[in-house]
Amino acid sequence: MNLPFKELLEFFTFSEPNVQVVFWGVLVLSSVSALVGCFTYLRKRSLIGDVIAHSVLPGIALAFLLSREKDPFQLLIGAGITGWLSVYLVDFITHHSKIKNDTAIALILSVFFGAGVLLLTHIQHTGLASQSGLDSFIFGKAAAMRPQEVKLFLIIGIIVTIATIVFLRGFYVMAFDEDFAIAIGFPVPWLRVILSIITVLIVASGVQAVGVVLMSALLITPAAAARFWTNKLKFLIWIAVCFGAVSGVLGAAISYSYNGMPTGPWIVIVLSLLAFFSALFAPQKGIYARWSHNRFNSRKILCENILKRFFHLEQHHPEKRDYSLVEILSKLNLKEAELKSGLRLLVRNDKLTRTGMNWTLEEVGRTEAREIVRKHRLWELYLSKYLNIKEDHVHDDAEGIEHVITPEILKELEVLLKHPETDPHNREIPY
Amino acid sequence: MAIIEEVKNPVLEVHSLTVVYNKQPAIWNVDFTLPKGQIIGIMGPNGSGKSTLLKAIMGVVDANIGYVKVFDQEIEEVRRKVSYVPQRQSVDWDFPAQVKDVVAMGRFATRGILSRLNAEDKEIVQESLKKVGMEAFANRQIAQLSGGQQQRVFIARALAQRAELYLMDEPFAGVDASTEESIIELLNEMRNHGKTLIVVHHDLYTASDYFDWVVLLNTRLVASGPVAKVFTPEILAEAYGSRLTTLSKVADLLAERRFPMRHK
Ligand SMILES: Nc1ncnc2c1ncn2[C@@H]1O[C@H](COP(=O)(O)OP(=O)(O)OP(=O)(O)O)[C@@H](O)[C@H]1O
Ligand SMILES: [Mg+2]
Numbered sequence: 001m002n003l004p005f006k007e008l009l010e011f012f013t014f015s016e017p018n019v020q021v022v023f024w025g026v027l028v029l030s031s032v033s034a035l036v037g038c039f040t041y042l043r044k045r046s047l048i049g050d051v052i053a054h055s056v057l058p059g060i061a062l063a064f065l066l067s068r069e070k071d072p073f074q075l076l077i078g079a080g081i082t083g084w085l086s087v088y089l090v091d092f093i094t095h096h097s098k099i100k101n102d103t104a105i106a107l108i109l110s111v112f113f114g115a116g117v118l119l120l121t122h123i124q125h126t127g128l129a130s131q132s133g134l135d136s137f138i139f140g141k142a143a144a145m146r147p148q149e150v151k152l153f154l155i156i157g158i159i160v161t162i163a164t165i166v167f168l169r170g171f172y173v174m175a176f177d178e179d180f181a182i183a184i185g186f187p188v189p190w191l192r193v194i195l196s197i198i199t200v201l202i203v204a205s206g207v208q209a210v211g212v213v214l215m216s217a218l219l220i221t222p223a224a225a226a227r228f229w230t231n232k233l234k235f236l237i238w239i240a241v242c243f244g245a246v247s248g249v250l251g252a253a254i255s256y257s258y259n260g261m262p263t264g265p266w267i268v269i270v271l272s273l274l275a276f277f278s279a280l281f282a283p284q285k286g287i288y289a290r291w292s293h294n295r296f297n298s299r300k301i302l303c304e305n306i307l308k309r310f311f312h313l314e315q316h317h318p319e320k321r322d323y324s325l326v327e328i329l330s331k332l333n334l335k336e337a338e339l340k341s342g343l344r345l346l347v348r349n350d351k352l353t354r355t356g357m358n359w360t361l362e363e364v365g366r367t368e369a370r371e372i373v374r375k376h377r378l379w380e381l382y383l384s385k386y387l388n389i390k391e392d393h394v395h396d397d398a399e400g401i402e403h404v405i406t407p408e409i410l411k412e413l414e415v416l417l418k419h420p421e422t423d424p425h426n427r428e429i430p431y
Numbered sequence: 432m433a434i435i436e437e438v439k440n441p442v443l444e445v446h447s448l449t450v451v452y453n454k455q456p457a458i459w460n461v462d463f464t465l466p467k468g469q470i471i472g473i474m475g476p477n478g479s480g481k482s483t484l485l486k487a488i489m490g491v492v493d494a495n496i497g498y499v500k501v502f503d504q505e506i507e508e509v510r511r512k513v514s515y516v517p518q519r520q521s522v523d524w525d526f527p528a529q530v531k532d533v534v535a536m537g538r539f540a541t542r543g544i545l546s547r548l549n550a551e552d553k554e555i556v557q558e559s560l561k562k563v564g565m566e567a568f569a570n571r572q573i574a575q576l577s578g579g580q581q582q583r584v585f586i587a588r589a590l591a592q593r594a595e596l597y598l599m600d601e602p603f604a605g606v607d608a609s610t611e612e613s614i615i616e617l618l619n620e621m622r623n624h625g626k627t628l629i630v631v632h633h634d635l636y637t638a639s640d641y642f643d644w645v646v647l648l649n650t651r652l653v654a655s656g657p658v659a660k661v662f663t664p665e666i667l668a669e670a671y672g673s674r675l676t677t678l679s680k681v682a683d684l685l686a687e688r689r690f691p692m693r694h695k
């Protein structure tokens with residue numbers, strides 16, 4: 001399949017008047033969904049988006065059957081009513097019966113969605129389907145958006161955004177600790193209702209772009225992906241909104257370019273890629289960050305062990321200054337390849353120099369080597385003195401701990417132990 | 432002989448309080464008054480309704496029967512003077528917030544849901560963190576705290592409220608001995624400044640050192656009075672012994688047959 005460059009260019013240059021309409025419509029819907037989704041996500045109500053999205057379908061179909069036209073405002077009212085009803089029913093069932101929340105969600109979702117599909121089929125049989133295009137609500141068709149719809153979405157987007165900003169603090173405390181929010185007098189029942197209303201509003205609008213099946217992804221995935229990047233609410237919101245906006249616009253562009261392609265799946269594919277990318281590459285929490293952190297640690301241990309080996313070599317063979325691979329390796333528990341990569345790193349950092357097949361310790365390296373030995377021996381002393389561990393048991397522990405001790409802790413140890421001369425094995429502590 | 436001492440001008444009055452979950456009463460017709468300016472322990476076995484009692488006092492759960500008066504008023508009127516520390520396990524600590532953000536939530540009690548925190552609030556947050564020895568952790572992610580540190584953050588949040596009455600649900604659960612000691616020291620200091628502290632606690636051995644007054648609960652009220660009077664072998668056996676068989680049979684029947692506690 002050839003990439004439709006011409007159409008993509010058309011989309012991003014707004015050369016067709018209709019494109020501008022679609023662009024703004026999708027941008028508003030996807031970014032505001034992401035904003036609201038942050039709180040749905042933080043309150044661990046991820047599935048409620050799914051319920052609402054599926055439950056707006058019968059509302060849309062009923063509104064169409066009653067009005068016999070595709071007026072966005074009327075469809076939205078229909079969608080809002082059944083969407084709201086579904087949230088209410090899930091809560092009601094959970095509170096007033098033995099049925100658990102997840103079961104109630106599955107129940108309501110399938111009943112409403114089933115009813116919606118039945119109604120749509122009925123509409124198709126009445127012959128109104130040809131101009132109605134209601135089936136695009138299932139997978140979404142942003143390219144079919146019209147100016148009057150986009151106007152409505154803009155207004156809803158603004159209302160929802162303002163409401164979210166005004167009640168931000170309330171939603172935040174409620175998401176973390178609902179009991180405390182009640183205890184300090186926040187109007188929690190009202191906050192819940194407001195959050196439900198804005199969720200229903202944005203979902204009922206968003207299904208026009210993404211479709212009912214995938215709408216909840218637009219609500220939850222941006223927040224879930226953003227969570228990898230930050231531990232602060234403010235950033236979480238901004239990143240989620242950006243993710244939502246980017247995936248919405250890209251999804252719409254692709255759908256526009258391949259004529260007839262539904263929007264929803266493309267938006268969700270872009271979103272999922274962003275989430276996947278976040279899981280891999282986010283600092284600290286990403287898989288790559290953890291991996292490189294581990295690699296950093298193991299390299300540090302490797303280099304420090306080699307430097308320590310040089311310290312011992314210089315003590316035992318003070319007559320010479322350069323040592324061969326075999327000599328270095330002799331007391332190290334390392335594979336030759338590992339040793340070589342460690343030596344290369346140390347040469348690169350000017351801690352060693354290489355002449356032919358021999359290596360010499362540089363002054364920087366020597367200082368560091370002495371420091372590591374100092375850490376090792378001070379730690380041994382500390383263990384035997386403060387933890388009453390026998391001398392012959394302290395070495396293995398110190399082998400590990402010497403790499404973790406920071407300069408501050410080293411200083412603390414020196415002061416605590418009063419700059420001792422020798423370690424528990426009576427070896428000199430180098431300063 | 433059960434000891435239920437009433438006090439004059441109580442800081443808290445609990446009147447015939449009954450809370451029912453799914454038709455099963457968690458606390459049943461509990462009725463007591465508590466004195467001002469004391470450290471009061473709420474004790475009883477697991478599932479005896481201690482947390483439920485605190486939640487009902489704060490209006491977090493609704494009373495099915497009975498009422499609560501705090502400072503002789505409805506709780507809604509005096510929320511600013513009352514601070515609540517939920518059980519630490521009741522929240523998910525893997526939440527995007529720093530320690531100081533959580534403590535700042537205590538200031539929202541005064542500032543309300545809309546207005547911004549000012550410099551004074553930030554100072555109070557710092558000061559509260561200092562009182563629990565957590566000032567070095569102000570910028571730490573709460574997901575990275577140990578259990579004892581989480582507990583201290585919750586207490587700091589309560590301190591930041593500058594309340595008169597504090598209700599704490601198991602502030603000593605999962606903290607080490609030295610933290611427990613510093614918390615009890617803090618509570619003593621607050622009491623000496625005229626605050627009233629109501630503390631859910633589990634350890635019978637330390638209770639008589641910590642508390643001036645004890646409320647013993649076992650779904651119903653077993654005793655309420657000065658610690659020396661309440662801590663007798665008979666009363667403790669009554670509180671911690673088996674549930675009253677007839678009472679629990681009736682409670683089970685209520686749940687099983689879905690009878691209402693009272694008809695209107
Ligand atoms: N949300 C709830 N829904 C249904 N039952 C509940 C709920 N919360 C508590 N219960 C029940 O009410 C009773 C009292 O619970 P509560 O948490 O008040 O006890 P507790 O004295 O605080 O126990 P613990 O010492 O374990 O904290 C228990 O039997 C419990 O199972
Ligand atoms: Mg409890």
